[in-house]
Amino acid sequence: MPINDWFKQREGRRYTVSGQGCAEPATDGVPDGVWRSCPQCKGTLYQGDVARCLSVCPHCGHHFELIARDRIEALVDPGTFAEIDGALTSADPLRFSAGKPYGTSLERACQTTGMTDAALTGRAALGGHPVVVGALDFRFVGASMGSVVGERIARAFDLARDERRGVVLLVASGGARMQEGMLSLMQMAKTSAAAGRLAGAGLPYVSVLVNPTYGGVTASFAVLSDVIFAEPGAMIGFAGPRLVEQTIRRSLPKGFQSAASLVEHGMIDDVVPRVELRRRVSTVLDYLMPAHASGADAASGTQGGEL
Amino acid sequence: MPINDWFKQREGRRYTVSGQGCAEPATDGVPDGVWRSCPQCKGTLYQGDVARCLSVCPHCGHHFELIARDRIEALVDPGTFAEIDGALTSADPLRFSAGKPYGTSLERACQTTGMTDAALTGRAALGGHPVVVGALDFRFVGASMGSVVGERIARAFDLARDERRGVVLLVASGGARMQEGMLSLMQMAKTSAAAGRLAGAGLPYVSVLVNPTYGGVTASFAVLSDVIFAEPGAMIGFAGPRLVEQTIRRSLPKGFQSAASLVEHGMIDDVVPRVELRRRVSTVLDYLMPAHASGADAASGTQGGEL
């Protein structure tokens, strides 16, 4: 567009990316339903209002936990998510039985979450861009990274590289999954290597860190992205706050390891409210996706007919 | 060599690079000659002893200033240095006459130093490796970088790239040469770009920072080397200590901007006494010179018959 025309059209445009907002809470005519209370503002909320706002308190902006599938659905273009690698399930290679047997923990996690492990990955479109998207679910053994999580993340990067897709990961984690011992620790190297290969192929990777993100996941693929966002209130670090406190033998400063303090310390690009996330990530992809990789058939893979 | 033979031969070898040492000072039978006093230990020294030790006080190790040519001769393989670009001389493009006229400063500097500008560069061999070597001489307008210094340094990098040589620079400087205004400032970009191209060509660059190294020279080619050494006692920084003191409005900590403190702050690899420098730099080149670039005819250029 000739720049002079554009100047004329510019009137009223916003200079920064704005959110989509969320619907007004329904305060009157309360239908039957579930009520929950907000830990931040102590308000009593109608579950329907919370859900309509992507599980964000409509009064104070507190971000409630979201399950992985809901996170992904809220982020990508509607109806485009197609799970991959769902058939992978955790083994118990070390027969880890110190404390609660690992097999028991896995079984319970599968039952309560309906997931096969802590990471959910798949193809999708985001703002029309072909991506591989993934999310970790804290309910599944603390979203710890064992062989299955590592493999799913590495495959996500590999698939994106093969099909010239971007990668967007919604990360939460307690760290490496100790019940798989060194097999878990090595997933840090594996996923980091995979992220490095994606970068080497000139494809973008955006990560979004949600509450909490710690340990071996922070110290590997989670922060190897081109742009790092975090959700408001997310706690993010390598060592957990209790360990740090024991190490330094004094109490921690206010806001330590909070998303907001990580922006100040130069570690992440911005804290992005959930309701603005889709727009923001999609805008980043507008800049970073190679022109030839984006197209109308963003959601369809190039290998076979699988979506 | 089979490693078992090598283990047998190992007896008595040193694990770290050691210096060449310097001859014992001649304390008796004083011949006629010049005496100088050491600013550090206050000792009175026979000039001949100082010279024999590369202008290092034989009592306390204080490093006296050295002129550029002597620095180069003390570093490279004997008899291999051949100056390049000696025909370049400074103009006075801005007719800079605030304060002492620039032309007058240049004339005096040429007379007192016998140099044509603050940088002396040339081909040489160092430990048998073909290099382009350079040194800046603080006596020449404070070794400030104007067009000639910038051009000589850039040509040094370009020549090394063309002839597959390493680069070794002995750097001292008060900073950019203000009498050439923005032409001087842009030499920072020019020399940095040239250093970057050498790196891109897979050739090594070692810099040695001597007292003092400041301003636009520190903030450009001086620190873009693969390995950075400094002489004992050298003061190195961007802003001069007086300006820093004015800015923070309190006195500076002891050792601020000293070579030793820069090692602690992670900025340079080591403080190397002058007497060990040849051995140390030559060892670095043993590691970093591409195998095919080094050879017996290290001192001869590939272009024309010029040494």
Added chain:
Amino acid sequence: MARFVMEFERPLAELEEKLIALKALDIATTPELAAEIADLEREVERLRVTLYSALSPWEKVQVSRHPERPKTDDYVRGLFDDVVELRGDRAHADDQSMFTALATLAGRRVMVIGHNKGHSTKENVARNFGSPHPEGFRKAERAMRLAGRFGLPVVTFLDTAGASPGLEDEERGQAWAIARCLETLAGLPVPVVVAGIGEGGSGGALAIGFGDRMLMLEHSYYSVISPEMCAVILHKDAARAPESAAALSLTAADLLRLGIIDEVVPEPLGGAHREPDTVIAEVGLRIAAALDALAGDDRADLVERRYQRLRAIGVYNEAG
């Protein structure tokens, strides 16, 4: 808010005040007032033209530092859409004196990097008055590398008195951070367009201050050293800065003549702060034109040409 009055504007400001005072009088009781006001108005207009149409280098330095002069974020707000600010050096801090963002100029996707002075004292403190710390340069380098990897042209805005000269800036490697910016910028395989919009102070400006097309506002400056510090070195007297400013050849016109920049963007009478929207739009036009002119170039050619451009800067004699 009263307009900030620069030193050399004082005679004009006094006349303007007098004019305002006259206009406040009751014209009915003093019939000769009308003529007096008309005279004074002509006088004010004549002085305004005289003062501003031939600013000395030192006066231009003052205009370039005018607190109401448009800042980098005014250009960003005025010119760019879909701005995604990128923050942090991933090692120490987010330095707000350096602004980096993905941004779109009339459909052209670029990386914006600029020194960012504040509009208020509070903002200026947060932004260290536009003087970057080492982490600011490392943030800029990160933005450059990102742009290079994803093929985004880089647009930089220069507006700094210089790199921050504090104790901790030295300890965290100010020189090292600047040098890495220079090397990275020189080798960037994307077009680089530089706009000098205010102060261009020394190495701190240069770190993001050279490229394939360089433009400067008429009253901005770009200098190897501040006129004040130059005067202190030469005369031990900062008050002799006007002389130094003249000697340093630091105005946009000087630098165009020396071949260091490519174009001078005219400012309205009095300076960019008198009509900021006009100036911002004009700078936007020039940047867009430069981006379009560079868009088709082969990337290796671009880097080689940028190097040759740098190599050509410098004036010296070469005998024999």
Added chain:
Amino acid sequence: MARFVMEFERPLAELEEKLIALKALDIATTPELAAEIADLEREVERLRVTLYSALSPWEKVQVSRHPERPKTDDYVRGLFDDVVELRGDRAHADDQSMFTALATLAGRRVMVIGHNKGHSTKENVARNFGSPHPEGFRKAERAMRLAGRFGLPVVTFLDTAGASPGLEDEERGQAWAIARCLETLAGLPVPVVVAGIGEGGSGGALAIGFGDRMLMLEHSYYSVISPEMCAVILHKDAARAPESAAALSLTAADLLRLGIIDEVVPEPLGGAHREPDTVIAEVGLRIAAALDALAGDDRADLVERRYQRLRAIGVYNEAG
């Protein structure tokens, strides 16, 4: 200096003391003493063999932490010539808990990178007991990149309880620094040989702890979490570390079985500190052999093979 006695060695140490006491008695006045001493010597020898030839995982962890166990700099001193130590991260500090140097192993020029514990309390304080700060990992990354650019194989020595978990370590981006090491090491176009010589604690070890050939001393360990912290998480009781150590499969033998490492280097009875020179020489032999085996490989193949090696690590079911 009295030898440091590990917990599980106490019964043996008591017998040894008793033996020394007996030997100090006057054999002339007590003729039956000779037989008693001979008996006790046999008893000591039997107990020694029993104790040390079947160390439990937790006992191995203790051996790996023995203060007299050879450290990275003992290997460097014992094996390498022409050592040029490289220092600093060029941004914050020189972290002495991470040793990086150009060095030559029997004619083989390499880059050495290793966690560096101290030999004395003073050295340990200077080296943070071998637990790197973010600047240590950034220094290691710098050394890796230098090695990559100049084609020098990388040899790493692992000996850390883990990355430093301090407040400022977090603030300076411990996780970020480790992650960058992982990415850089994975993509390095030169052979990487890893030697586990002591502790291999979690992400801090992994940052320099994977490559093309991985060897571990018999009594060193490599673990996703320290046995103590694992016990605290599982049982809220650090004293149950022995159980955790067994559960975590952290010994060299376990990791060989799991396919994570390639070879186990045997230690003399009692541990490496009993005959450090022998152990150091044996490790040198193994590293040299690994370097020679990898020397001829094409660099792109090397990186691809390293990636496939990493990709193959993990045990899971894949239905359908």
